[in-house]
Structure formats: C-alpha cells, structure tokens
Amino acid sequence: MKIYTKTGDKGMTRLVGGAQVSKDSARVSAYGTLDELNSLVGFIVSQMNDTENTDIKAELAEIQQYLFDCGTDLATPDGIREYRMTKEPTKWLESRIDVYTEIPPQIEEFIIPGGTPIASQLHMARTVARRGERYIVSVAWTAEINSHVLKFVNRLSDYFFAIARVVNYRANCQDVHYQRSGKVFHNGPAK
Amino acid sequence: MKIYTKTGDKGMTRLVGGAQVSKDSARVSAYGTLDELNSLVGFIVSQMNDTENTDIKAELAEIQQYLFDCGTDLATPDGIREYRMTKEPTKWLESRIDVYTEIPPQIEEFIIPGGTPIASQLHMARTVARRGERYIVSVAWTAEINSHVLKFVNRLSDYFFAIARVVNYRANCQDVHYQRSGKVFHNGPAK
Amino acid sequence: MKIYTKTGDKGMTRLVGGAQVSKDSARVSAYGTLDELNSLVGFIVSQMNDTENTDIKAELAEIQQYLFDCGTDLATPDGIREYRMTKEPTKWLESRIDVYTEIPPQIEEFIIPGGTPIASQLHMARTVARRGERYIVSVAWTAEINSHVLKFVNRLSDYFFAIARVVNYRANCQDVHYQRSGKVFHNGPAK
Numbered sequence: 001m002k003i004y005t006k007t008g009d010k011g012m013t014r015l016v017g018g019a020q021v022s023k024d025s026a027r028v029s030a031y032g033t034l035d036e037l038n039s040l041v042g043f044i045v046s047q048m049n050d051t052e053n054t055d056i057k058a059e060l061a062e063i064q065q066y067l068f069d070c071g072t073d074l075a076t077p078d079g080i081r082e083y084r085m086t087k088e089p090t091k092w093l094e095s096r097i098d099v100y101t102e103i104p105p106q107i108e109e110f111i112i113p114g115g116t117p118i119a120s121q122l123h124m125a126r127t128v129a130r131r132g133e134r135y136i137v138s139v140a141w142t143a144e145i146n147s148h149v150l151k152f153v154n155r156l157s158d159y160f161f162a163i164a165r166v167v168n169y170r171a172n173c174q175d176v177h178y179q180r181s182g183k184v185f186h187n188g189p190a191k
Numbered sequence: 192m193k194i195y196t197k198t199g200d201k202g203m204t205r206l207v208g209g210a211q212v213s214k215d216s217a218r219v220s221a222y223g224t225l226d227e228l229n230s231l232v233g234f235i236v237s238q239m240n241d242t243e244n245t246d247i248k249a250e251l252a253e254i255q256q257y258l259f260d261c262g263t264d265l266a267t268p269d270g271i272r273e274y275r276m277t278k279e280p281t282k283w284l285e286s287r288i289d290v291y292t293e294i295p296p297q298i299e300e301f302i303i304p305g306g307t308p309i310a311s312q313l314h315m316a317r318t319v320a321r322r323g324e325r326y327i328v329s330v331a332w333t334a335e336i337n338s339h340v341l342k343f344v345n346r347l348s349d350y351f352f353a354i355a356r357v358v359n360y361r362a363n364c365q366d367v368h369y370q371r372s373g374k375v376f377h378n379g380p381a382k
Numbered sequence: 383m384k385i386y387t388k389t390g391d392k393g394m395t396r397l398v399g400g401a402q403v404s405k406d407s408a409r410v411s412a413y414g415t416l417d418e419l420n421s422l423v424g425f426i427v428s429q430m431n432d433t434e435n436t437d438i439k440a441e442l443a444e445i446q447q448y449l450f451d452c453g454t455d456l457a458t459p460d461g462i463r464e465y466r467m468t469k470e471p472t473k474w475l476e477s478r479i480d481v482y483t484e485i486p487p488q489i490e491e492f493i494i495p496g497g498t499p500i501a502s503q504l505h506m507a508r509t510v511a512r513r514g515e516r517y518i519v520s521v522a523w524t525a526e527i528n529s530h531v532l533k534f535v536n537r538l539s540d541y542f543f544a545i546a547r548v549v550n551y552r553a554n555c556q557d558v559h560y561q562r563s564g565k566v567f568h569n570g571p572a573k
C-alpha cells in the first residue's frame with residue numbers, strides 16, 4: 001500500500017463522499033486540529049503507567065475513539081452520511097467532570113497551568129481542544145454540522161481542566177494561583 | 192461548583208465586562224493561544240529540577256503570571272477596565288536577554304532548534320509565542336489593544352531563543368547550524 | 383549582538399529582500415508553523431538515544447535542514463531569489479516511506495495516534511506538518527510559491543505516519559485501531 005497518493009499536492013483534498021475542498025478551509029482545519037489533539041492525548045497516555053490514575057488513563061483511550069467519531073462527522077458535509085456523535089459522550093464527560101470536581105479543594109481563582117508533567121500536558125490538551133473548538137465554530141457559521149461535536153469538544157476542555165487538577169491533587173502537588181486573579185469561579189448565574 | 196456552564200455550546204462566548212463574541216474571533220484566538228503557551232511553559236517548568244537553571248526556572252514561573260495579565264488585557268475590550276501590563280515586564284525581559292546573550296558563543300548563522308529536551312521545548316515555546324503574537328496583531332488591526340502586550344510577547348520569543356541557547360551551552364550541547372544559512376545575525380541596521 | 387530589534391513591535395515584519403508584511407499574513411504563519419514543526423522535530427530528536435532507530439534519527443536531523451530551506455523559500459516573495467527546494471528531497475521522502483511501509487503489518491483501518499512516547503510525538507509532528515501545509519496552501523492561492531515546498535510538506539506528514547508505525551513495531555507496541563473505522567486504506571484509485 002502507498003499511503004501517499006500525491007492527489008493533494010496542489011492544495012485541494014476530499015471529504016467523506018468525495019466532495020473537493022481547499023486544505024485551508026475551516027472544515028479541514030477543524031478535523032485536522034482534532035487529529036492534533038488526538039495525537040497529544042496519545043502522547044499523554046504513552047507516559048502514564050498502569051498503577052496511578054488508571055481511571056483517567058482508560059477514559060483518555062475512550063476519548064481518542066470519540067475524537068475520531070468527531071473527525072468523521074466534521075469530514076462529512078451536509079449530513080450526507082449518518083453522524084456518529086450523539087449526546088451520550090457529552091453526558092458521560094459531564095458525569096466524569098462532576099466526580100472529579102469534588103476531589104481537589106474548591107477554587108475561586110484562576111490557577112497557573114502546570115504541576116506534574118502529566119497534569120501540565122492535560123492543560124496543554126485543554127487548550128488544544130479549545131483551539132479545535134474555535135475552528136469547529138468557524139465551520140458552523142457557514143455549514144451544517146453535528147451539534148453534538150461542538151458540545152463534546154466544549155465539554156472536553158472542561159474535563160481536561162478537571163482531571164489536570166485531580167492528577168496534581170493525587171500527586172500532592174499544590175495548584176499555584178494567578179496572583180492578580182479576581183474570584184472568577186463561582187456558582188452565580190453563568191456570565 | 193460546576194465549571195461547565197453550557198453557555199458556550201453554540202459558538203459564542205463572553206469577554207471581561209460581558210460583551211459577546213464568536214469563539215472564532217481573533218481576540219479569543221489571541222488569549223486562547225497565550226493560554227496554550229502558558230500551558231507549554233508549565234510543562235517545561237514541570238520537567239526542570241531544582242539544581243540546574245534555577246534562574247531560568249524562576250523566571251518562567253514569573254512569565255506564567257505575566258501571561259495571565261496579557262490574557263486578561265486581551266479579554267478586555269476597548270479598555271473598559273484598567274489594563275494590567277505596563278512597560279516594566281518588557282524592560283525586565285530585555286535586561287534578561289542582554290545577560291543571557293553574553294553567555295554562549297556569538298552566532299552569525301541560524302541554528303537548528305534542538306539540543307537538550309528542555310532547550311528544544313524552549314524553542315517550541317519560542318514558536319508558540321510567535322503564533323500568539325500573530326493573533327494579537329490580528330486583533331490590533333481592528334480594535335484597540337494594550338500595546339505593552341504585543342511588545343511583551345514579541346520580546347518573549349527572543350527571550351526563549353536566548354535561554355534555549357544558554358540551556359544548551361550549560362549542558363555542553365553544541366548548537367547545530369543551518370548548513371545553508373547566510374550570515375543572518377548581525378549588528379547592522381535592523382532590516 | 384542584540385537579537386531584539388523592536389522593529390516588529392507594531393505588527394509588521396520583513397521578508398527576504400526587505401518587503402514589509404503584516405505578521406498575521408498567511409505567509410508569515412506558513413513559515414512560522416514550519417519553525418514550530420522544526421522545533422517539535424528537534425524535541426523528538428533530543429529524546430532519541432543512539433542505539434535504537436538510528437536510521438530515523440539521522441533522517442530527522444536531515445529533515446530539520448530541509449525545513450529551513452522550505453522556510454527560506456516561503457519567506458522569499460515572488461521568487462526574487464533562487465529557491466532552495468527542488469524535487470529531490472520529496473523523492474527521498476518517498477523512497478524512505480516505501481521502505482518503512484513494508485516493515486509493520488499492513489493496515490486497512492485508521493489507527494489511534496499513540497504507542498510509545500516517540501511514536502506518539504511523531505504523530506504530533508504529522509499533524510503539525512499538516513497544519514503547516516494548510517497555511518502554505520493559503521499562501522499559494524494568492525501568491526507564487528515554490529511548488530516543491532508544498533509537495534515536500536505534504537509528503538512529510540505521510541513520512542511521519544510511516545515512521546510512527548515503524549517505531550511502535552520495533553518496540554513491540556501494537557497499533558490500536560479506531561473501533562468504528564471503515565476500511566479506509568486501500569490501493570484502489572485515490573479518492
């Protein structure tokens with residue numbers, strides 16, 4: 001098998017179903033960025049052992065599968081094939097966030113992204129998920145997308161935030177606060 | 192506390208003060224990229240021990256705080272709140288660059304980004320800072336920004352270049368030159 | 383030598399030859415992203431020892447040099463200087479891909495990016511190369527570029543895919559498949 005087909009050497013590429021688009025379109029950036037995020041998650045998993053944070057490690061492997069579902073949906077224009085993502089993966093993330101948020105001490109201030117190497121990389125994943133989200137939003141302004149993909153990726157960055165804090169907490173590594181932060185986290189009406 | 196508010200599930204989000212903008216706006220990309228940079232810096236710090244490069248490690252922690260100040264300023268439209276960044280952090284970076292530039296041998300040619308793992312990652316931080324700078328410039332073309340933020344981030348990439356070289360020099364790891372480089376670094380009038 | 387010239391503090395910068403462009407132009411993003419990719423490759427090399435995957439390690443060092451050639455060409459507007467990239471580096475990549483593709487078991491389904499830390503990071507490099515490619519395509523729609531640069535970067539992501547699989551295979555680390563993948567890799571006419 002030759003993986004290189006040379007068909008993309010002039011800047012165009014194909015979506016699911018065969019429609020041609022420019023490689024620099026928001027849609028290609030969107031699933032390309034989820035592929036980048038997926039690779040970063042794979043890198044994080046590759047550094048985790050089998051004795052600590054086994055719950056999180058298993059979930060990250062599951063998330064890698066979901067990211068492919070998201071990518072397939074984003075590569076499918078106008079819903080020409082049945083979408084893969086449903087509301088279930090997002091609900092699952094929310095239930096996991098709810099569990100993890102209870103574990104470390106509650107915070108009111110922004111925290112500096114860092115801590116252990118794994119936690120720090122989860123913060124990186126958080127921001128790459130948000131980068132992917134920005135491109136998905138771009139696609140959504142001009143084309144139909146599967147709305148469950150956008151919700152999932154939005155929630156995913158909050159999940160990464162929650163587990164980064166748990167990983168630090170379990171390692172006895174205390175969060176450093178942003179010194180000039182206001183009280184930004186609260187339960188009042190969402191702004 | 193629930194960190195997920197679901198309010199951003201349709202592609203819009205809020206700035207400091209409450210104004211609504213699209214998540215794919217240059218402004219959100221700008222502070223989102225500084226958040227990504229901050230996370231990468233956190234990852235680098237997480238890999239540094241407490242015996243080597245302690246000067247640099249302490250400075251990186253300080254830079255993480257400043258990156259939050261930059262993010263807050265970029266999330267503040269039309270100067271509706273007092274900006275946080277002043278000219279001081281940029282002056283401080285310049286004084287540190289001046290110190291560090293004297294340490295390794297002077298170069299005239301481009302060097303290949305690499306060396307020790309820490310130095311290599313400082314080169315990555317250098318390029319992510321520059322990516323952030325590109326989005327800040329986008330914001331600046333159509334809206335008022337705090338000019339100290341742009342200056343700080345511009346200088347920050349030069350700081351990362353300077354310390355990447357110092358880290359390699361201290362580790363006895365020699366810079367590899369770009370084989371087909373001209374003499375690009377010089378003191379003549381800036382081009 | 384002062385590496386900071388302050389000339390870029392207002393958002394404009396210069397290309398080879400001295401023409402001024404905005405830092406947020408597609409061209410600057412294109413070579414800036416190749417610089418980011420180059421730094422990631424440098425980081426990967428910095429983690430490789432001298433006993434395993436020595437073929438790949440040497441090739442990555444060579445690729446770092448070529449990435450600088452690509453960057454120089456992209457920083458050169460309207461072909462005002464002779465371009466550096468020719469068809470040879472792309473041919474070389476193709477010959478290496480052909481060799482490496484034969485080593486691990488053939489696949490028909492998408493694989494999850496991951497495995498060993500090095501392989502995982504090669505998947506990251508694969509996706510950052512593709513991000514760079516997207517910006518190069520943007521430049522190409524409105525300006526003349528050296529077409530060998532686009533071909534090289536397109537092939538480079540396939541090369542990273544091929545060697546990521548080899549690194550995992552040599553480490554006895556089996557590829558995880560995307561569970562809901564169709565048979566996407568095949569030899570039929572390229573779609």
Ligand code: B12
Pocket residue numbers: 109110111112113126157158159161182183184185186187188190191192193194195196198205206207208209222223226258259260261262263264266
């Ligand atoms: C800018 C911003 C960011 C930036 C941070 C800025 C930077 N410096 O780089 C970035 C992009 C990094 C960021 C990241 C995140 N953020 Co944010 N962020 C904001 C935003 C827009 C402004 C916060 C800010 O800097 N305010 C500046 C201060 C000076 O102003 P202020 O917050 O308005 O505070 C004044 C008043 O509100 C008042 N005040 C302060 N606290 C309280 C409390 C109460 C009860 C009342 C009545 C008044 C009050 O006093 C302050 C001084 O004047 C808010 C939304 C908003 N519009 O407030 C979300 C917000 C704080 N973020 C939120 C979240 C969830 C996150 C992330 C977890 C998202 C993620 N998954 O990555 C991360 C966490 C990052 C971390 N490391 O801790 C949520 C928190 C939800 C909650 N339950 O409270 C908010 C509220 C947005 C939302 N609705 O979802 N964020």
Ligand code: B12
Pocket residue numbers: 300301302303304317348349350352373374375376377378379381382383384385386387389396397398399400413414417449450451452453454455457
């Ligand atoms: C493209 C470019 C890059 C690209 C590199 C290209 C790539 N291949 O990927 C990227 C984005 C990677 C880059 C990065 C950096 N760059 Co740069 N880069 C340039 C740029 C625009 C062109 C350089 C080039 O490739 N020239 C190609 C050669 C063939 O042309 P040339 O340089 O014009 O050389 C000819 C003539 O000038 C003459 N000549 C050569 N040397 C000299 C010396 C003198 C005294 C004279 C009179 C003539 C002369 O002979 C050459 C052959 O014709 C220059 C600015 C400029 N317009 O020159 C900055 C420049 C060289 N970069 C600069 C800097 C600071 C950096 C970074 C440190 C920035 C950062 N913080 O990341 C890094 C360092 C990277 C590294 N690894 O070493 C500064 C150096 C400042 C100084 N004190 O000299 C410059 C001058 C820009 C500036 N004004 O700030 N850069």
Ligand code: B12
Pocket residue numbers: 001002003004005007014015016017018031032035067068069070071072073075491492493494495508539540541543564565566567568569570572573
């Ligand atoms: C979307 C996509 C991606 C996405 C994956 C989506 C995601 N979920 O995140 C991303 C960006 C990650 C990606 C990455 C890569 N991809 Co891709 N990708 C595609 C694309 C556009 C669609 C694949 C897909 O999801 N199809 C969804 C399924 C349901 O539909 P389908 O493929 O059409 O399958 C149906 C029919 O075709 C039929 N069918 C299936 N198999 C076969 C076989 C035969 C012989 C026939 C007749 C019919 C048939 O049954 C299926 C069910 O209806 C195809 C091109 C295309 N238009 O097909 C390339 C394609 C599969 N990718 C390709 C390549 C090379 C890659 C990369 C190696 C590129 C790189 N260097 O990074 C990586 C590998 C990633 C990995 N981890 O394994 C090549 C494979 C070349 C080959 N020799 O087969 C293709 C064919 C594009 C091309 N022409 O170059 N890719």
Ligand SMILES: C[C@H]1O[C@@H](n2cnc3c(N)ncnc32)[C@H](O)[C@@H]1O
Pocket residue numbers: 129130131133134199204205206214219220222223266
């Ligand atoms: C926490 C804050 O982060 C900003 N925000 C929301 N979504 C994104 C994203 N995808 N990328 C970057 N910033 C984002 C909003 O301003 C929000 O209020």
Ligand SMILES: C[C@H]1O[C@@H](n2cnc3c(N)ncnc32)[C@H](O)[C@@H]1O
Pocket residue numbers: 320321322324325390395396397405410411413414457
């Ligand atoms: C060293 C060279 O890098 C380019 N340059 C300047 N600022 C940036 C940035 N933010 N991102 C990418 N490239 C940049 C200019 O061409 C400069 O001359």
Ligand SMILES: C[C@H]1O[C@@H](n2cnc3c(N)ncnc32)[C@H](O)[C@@H]1O
Pocket residue numbers: 008013014015023028029031032075511512513515516
């Ligand atoms: C394998 C699939 O990846 C997509 N594709 C092709 N080039 C790029 C790129 N630079 N970035 C992201 N996705 C790309 C196309 O849809 C192709 O068919």
Ligand SMILES: [Mg+2]
Pocket residue numbers: 154155157158199
């Ligand atoms: Mg969100």
Ligand SMILES: [Mg+2]
Pocket residue numbers: 345346348349390
């Ligand atoms: Mg600069």
Ligand SMILES: [Mg+2]
Pocket residue numbers: 008536537539540
């Ligand atoms: Mg390709």
